[in-house]
Amino acid sequence: MKVADILQAKGNIIYSVTGSTTVYEAIKVMGEKNIGALLVLEGGKLTGILSERDYARKVVLKGKASRETSVSDIMTAEVITVMPSDTIETCMELMTQKHIRHLPIVESGNVLGMISIGDVVNAIIRMQKETIEHLKSYIAQ
Numbered sequence: 001m002k003v004a005d006i007l008q009a010k011g012n013i014i015y016s017v018t019g020s021t022t023v024y025e026a027i028k029v030m031g032e033k034n035i036g037a038l039l040v041l042e043g044g045k046l047t048g049i050l051s052e053r054d055y056a057r058k059v060v061l062k063g064k065a066s067r068e069t070s071v072s073d074i075m076t077a078e079v080i081t082v083m084p085s086d087t088i089e090t091c092m093e094l095m096t097q098k099h100i101r102h103l104p105i106v107e108s109g110n111v112l113g114m115i116s117i118g119d120v121v122n123a124i125i126r127m128q129k130e131t132i133e134h135l136k137s138y139i140a141q
Helices: 004-012 023-033 050-061 087-097 117-140
Strands: 035-041 046-053 102-107 112-117
Touching: 004 087, 004 102, 004 112, 004 117, 023 035, 023 050, 035 112, 046 050, 046 102, 087 102, 087 117, 112 117
Parallel strands: none
Antiparallel strands: 035 046, 102 112
């Protein structure tokens, strides 16, 4: 299974903010959309990612005010991305090795969407169920 398969099933809704957005507004969007990360886009180009982890570690623990702090001040600028042609296994390895929960999907400089660890785990579970059903069918013959 490829990243494109998850994107096709999930849809390619992209939730994003700009670097000048306040952290408060960004966290508000995350809460409204029930998501754990937002892409940071400037002119349609990916410049960073903001996660709940960034907020907790770079605002809350440092005593900053979320209404006065810009997303660009706390976002992760070195974003790890995947392409639609990458495998689910590749995503799982990246997420595990880099201790991240979200992967933006980028192709030719264009952001196509984002997948989460939940999306990857669900895809793996679906693949395993299909394999089990194939094996059951094969054994029953």
